Amino acid sequence: MRKLIGFASAALLATSLAASAAELSLAYFMGPKHPMNKAVFTPFAEKLAEVSGGQLTVKQFPGGALNSVPPKQYSILLDGVADIVFTLPGYTGEVFPMTNVINLPGLCDDSVSCTAALQNARELIETEYNAKVLALWANSPPILLTKDKPVRTLDDLQGLKLRVTSSGQVPFVQALGASPVGQPVSVINQNLANGVIDAISIDPSGIGSFKLHEVANYLTTWFPGSGSAFVLLLNKDVYDAMSDEEKGWIDAAADASLAESGASGFKASTERGLKIAKEAGLEFIDISDEERARWQAVIDETMAEVLAQPAGSMTIGDVLEKMKGM
Numbered sequence: 396m397r398k399l400i401g402f403a404s405a406a407l408l409a410t411s412l413a414a415s416a417a418e419l420s421l422a423y424f425m426g427p428k429h430p431m432n433k434a435v436f437t438p439f440a441e442k443l444a445e446v447s448g449g450q451l452t453v454k455q456f457p458g459g460a461l462n463s464v465p466p467k468q469y470s471i472l473l474d475g476v477a478d479i480v481f482t483l484p485g486y487t488g489e490v491f492p493m494t495n496v497i498n499l500p501g502l503c504d505d506s507v508s509c510t511a512a513l514q515n516a517r518e519l520i521e522t523e524y525n526a527k528v529l530a531l532w533a534n535s536p537p538i539l540l541t542k543d544k545p546v547r548t549l550d551d552l553q554g555l556k557l558r559v560t561s562s563g564q565v566p567f568v569q570a571l572g573a574s575p576v577g578q579p580v581s582v583i584n585q586n587l588a589n590g591v592i593d594a595i596s597i598d599p600s601g602i603g604s605f606k607l608h609e610v611a612n613y614l615t616t617w618f619p620g621s622g623s624a625f626v627l628l629l630n631k632d633v634y635d636a637m638s639d640e641e642k643g644w645i646d647a648a649a650d651a652s653l654a655e656s657g658a659s660g661f662k663a664s665t666e667r668g669l670k671i672a673k674e675a676g677l678e679f680i681d682i683s684d685e686e687r688a689r690w691q692a693v694i695d696e697t698m699a700e701v702l703a704q705p706a707g708s709m710t711i712g713d714v715l716e717k718m719k720g721m
Contacts, residue, residue, distance in 0.1 A: 416450045419633070422461040422477035424468065424581060429604055431481065432457070434660025435530060435627060435653060443648035451644050453479070465579040469628070472526060478633050479529070484624050485561030486579065491523045492706040494624045496714040497533055498563030499701070500694050502621040506598075506665065509533035509622030510658035514651075516717035523707065527629040529649035532657035533622030534598035535665045539615035540607055540677075541594045542587050546615045547680055549689050555593040558583050560623045564596065567619050570697040571690065584610055598623065599672070600664030608675035615680045617687065619694050625657065 421436060423429075432455075440453035462471045468482035469490070484491035485498065493516070496502075503509035510532045513520065521528045537560065539546055546552060553572040559565060560580075568575040576592055580601060586592045588610040595607065596618050602608050627649075634642065673679065682690070702712035 416452065418452050418454050419478040419629075420456055420461070421453050421479040421481070422456045422468070422471065423481040424459045424462065424465045424579075425457065425604065427455065427457040429457075430600065430660045430664040431625070431657065435532075435657045436481065438656055439529065439627065439648050439653055442653075443644060446647045447641075447644040451641060459581075465581055469526075472628055472630055475630060475632070477630075479627065479629050481625070481627050483560070483580075484523075484626060485563070486577075488562030491520075491624075492711070493523055493709070493714045494520050494531075494626075495561050495563040496706060496711055496718060497622055497624045498561045498620055499711075499715060500567060500619040500621060500698070502715065502718060503533070504536060504621075506533055506535045506622060506658045506661035509535070510654055512621075512718040512720075513624060514654065515720045516714060519709075519714065519717055524626070524628060526631050527634040527645070529627040529629055529645070530653040530657060531624065531626050532654040532661070533624050534600055534661040535622060536598070537596045537618045537620045537623075538599050539594055539596055539618040540587070540602075540611040541613045541615070542611055544593065545613040545678065545680055546594065547682065548686050549693070556591070557594040557596060558586070558592045559596050560598075560620075564620055566697050566701055567694055568596070570693050571619070580605055583607070587611065596620065598661065598665060599668035600661050602668035603664065603671045604668075608672045608677060611672075611677060613680060614672050614677045615682065617682055619690065627653075 436455060444452050461477050462468060466486035468480045469487065471477050472480040484494040488495045497509060497513055503512050513531050513533055517531055520531065544551060549571065555573040556576050557568055557573040558578050559568055559575045565575045578586060583595050584605050584607055587595055704711050706714050
């Protein structure tokens with residue numbers, strides 16, 4: 396029934412677009428003060444209103460107003476509950492295996508280079524989505540936050556219940572001796588506080604956004620992984636029903652600068668998150684070169700198996716080469 400409603404909404408939107416101004420709904424689960432609103436959602440909405448002369452606008456639905464379960468963001472787009480959604484492909488890694496190759500350790504070292512890697516493979520990645528991809532960008536590689544146990548060595552990881560951002564991290568976390576747990580970012584503050592999880596692997600930008608400095612006591616400054624991917628998607632039926640002129644407005648508002656803005660926003664938020672953690676008194680732990688070599692040996696051994704696994708019609712190794720620009 397929801398899909399039928401979605402198709403009907405697309406048809407009604409097409410009619411309204413042809414006749415007069417129309418408003419697209421944009422759903423995301425964070426609050427309106429989240430850095431990605433300033434970096435991506437608002438710039439897209441403002442540019443769309445500008446290029447369309449106000450004929451096509453965006454209304455935001457933040458804070459889970461249309462969906463309070465982050466992993467279901469893609470589903471509500473397909474069902475027509477929202478015209479545009481922001482989501483993390485890592486929440487449903489089995490659906491987007493090519494996108495989530497960006498999580499592999501050693502691929503990139505900040506949000507800008509990780510976003511560039513995604514753009515190298517964008518034409519390939521877009522085939523995974525039954526939607527119009529408006530923007531595709533990444534954050535910075537993860538750090539590790541713990542509440543009760545500082546992580547300085549490989550031995551310290553053994554048996555920890557460790558929250559991961561994507562299924563792509565799972566084989567590496569398991570190989571290192573921890574127990575990976577998949578959880579949406581909206582619950583990790585509470586779950587670290589009450590002991591449901593022992594550690595959080597996350598980009599430093601999440602520290603301020605989700606007040607993780609209030610529950611963590613230790614920050615290990617390096618943890619295996621690269622960036623996590625983020626996407627802004629437009630319902631395919633809605634986009635296909637638009638006129639060529641209307642599609643042109645969408646494409647103009649969602650040009651390459653939108654992803655670049657997302658990357659820059661995360662870079663600034665990463666720096667802010669680390670500053671917040673430092674000012675809150677978290678102990679910063681730099682893993683020694685000798686100890687890091689131990690971790691890296693485990694990662695390298697696991698990597699060989701991971702690269703041979705399928706990702707759509709290709710292997711993960713094939714997609715990795717694309718992301719590297721090869």
